[in-house]
Amino acid sequence: MIKIDKGHRVASSASFQCKNISIGKNCVIHERATFLGDSISIGDNVWVGQDAVLDGTGGLEIGDNVTIGIRCSVFTHAGTRGFMLKKAAVVIKDCAWLMSNATVNPGVTVGRDSRVYNAAVVVENVPDATAVAGVPARAVGKIPAGERMSAFLKKQARK
Secondary structure, X not given: OEEEOOOXXXXXXXXXXXXXXXXXXXXXXXXXXXXXXXXXXXXXXXEEOOOOEEEEOOOEEEOOOOEEOOOOEEOOEEEEOOEEEEEOOEEEOOOOEEOOOOEEOOOOXXXXXXXXXXXXXXXXXXXXXXXXXXXXXXXXXXXXXHHOHHHHHHHHHHO
16 A cells, blocks of 8 residues: 655656555655565655665654655665565654665664765664764764754744
């Protein structure tokens, strides 16, 4: 079942091969984004870039105001039919930003206001408001309070 809320923009070349997917309000899904597996839940105001692959085999939950860059991959399983090495849910919390070519592996939580820099491979949980980079991804700094997406959105709401 596919449930898409109002105000969305979905490219005609996006591929939905997921059994159950829910997409919130005002989301943008770009060309050739692929959604696979059993269960994907996407919050409001989410941006998914070109050629992204989002796997919901083990369950994928994406919060509000998340950016998933071009060619990002989020995997909730490792293996093939009949030979499953790992199957575990991934959670990407509100206001997180996965930059282009980032990869998130099964069982990981990406914290609120966190940033996963270009081409990083995330194999462990990313704490809230933390920037990670590298292969495997390691913390390279904290996101200052004034530079967090949640703080920006709070300011916008007051206007």
